[in-house]
Amino acid sequence: MSKGQWYPPEWPDRIRALASGELTAVPPKRAATVMLLRDTPDGPAVHMLRRRASMAFAGGAYAYPGGGVDPRDDDHLVRWAGPSLDDWAARLGTGRAEAQAIVCAAVRETYEEAGVLLAGLTPDTVVGDTTGDDWEADRKALVDRDLSFADFLDRRGLVLRSDLLGAWARWITPEFEPRRYDTWFFVAALPEGQRTRNASTEADRTVWIRPADATAGYDKGDLLMMPPTVSTLRALQPYGTAAQALAAAGEQDLTPVLAKARLEGGELVLSWPGHDEFTKHVPTGGTTAAGITTGGITAEGER
DSSP: OOTTBOOOTTHHHHHHHHHTTSSOOOOOEEEEEEEEEEOOTTSOEEEEEEEOTTOTTTTTOEEOSEEEOOGGGGSSOOOEESSOHHHHHHHHTSOHHHHHHHHHHHHHHHHHHHOOOOEESSTTOOOOOOOSHHHHHHHHHHHTTSSOHHHHHHHHTOEEEGGGOEEEEEEEOOTTOSSOEEEEEEEEEOOTTOOOOOOOTTEEEEEEEOHHHHHHHHHHTSSOBOHHHHHHHHHHTTOSSHHHHHHHGGGSOOOOEEOEEEEETTEEEEEETTEEEEEEEEEOSSOOOTTEEETTEEEOOOO
16 A cells, blocks of 8 residues: 555444444445646646645545535536536436536536636637636635526526536445545546636645656655545546547546455455555454445455
8 A cells, every 4th residue: 555545544443333233334425526637748737636634534635626516416407518418327327417416516616626617608618717706706605505506607608518528437435434425537628718726625735737746646655645536647647638538538437436345364454446556454453243244345254
C-alpha cells in the first residue's frame, strides 16, 4: 500500500463490527465527481482540490470537484443538450430520472466547487467567464440549496451540455464506512473562456496537475488520496490531450467497485476487486466469526 493511501485507523474495528452483525451498513447516497482537464505542452492536467483536514470524510485528501445528488436534480426535465436521457440511462445503468440526477449533479457540483459551468445558451455553445457578482450570487444560492439547478438553467436561459461529459468509472464507499456514496466519475475538458477557482468551503487548496505527477506524489506519500482517485488518475495517463480522454470515456468499464474484507492468516485483508495495488493487510488483534458475509464484506475464518 502506498504511503499516500487514505486509510482511517478506525476501519479494522468497523470491519469486524460489520462482519459480526454489530454494525449495519447504511445505504450509499448517489454522487458524481468530474475530472476536469485542460491541455498543456506536456499533456493534459487535471483540476484537483485538497479537502480540509477538518473534514469528517477524507480530510486532507486530494480529490476532484463533486458531491451528492440534490433531490431536485431529477424532479422535472431540465434544459438538455447532448445524448438523450435514454442513452445516459443505458450508459450509467440506471433509470432515466436517476441518470438525469447524476449528470445534473456532476455539472452542478463542478460549478459550485470550481466555478466551471458545462452549459450554454444553445446546444452548441458554452458560457464564457462565470466570475461576475451575479454569477456568484447564483452559485451561492445553488450551494445553499435556495435554488435548484433546473431553475438556475431556466433563469439564465441555458441548456446543460451533457455531451461535454464522459462517464469514466463508478466506485461505492465500503459498507463499513458511516458516510457512503455511490459515485460516478466523469471526465470533461475545461471550456474555452472559463477558469477554475477554489469556490468550495470544503477545500483549502486547488491545483492543476498532470495525472502522472499526481500519482508520483501519491506513490512517494506526498499526496494523500483515496483509491478511486488514484485509479482514475492512472487510467488518464495514456491520453495525450483532453479530447482524447473524453473520446475514450465510452470504452471505460462502469462496473461498480466495492471494497471487500476477509480474515487470512491472522490478518485482516482489505481489497478492492480488480485493483490489487490498494490491498491492505492489518493484524487482527481480535476474532471474527468465520464465514459471515454481509453484502460486499466477507469475513472468512483462518484456513
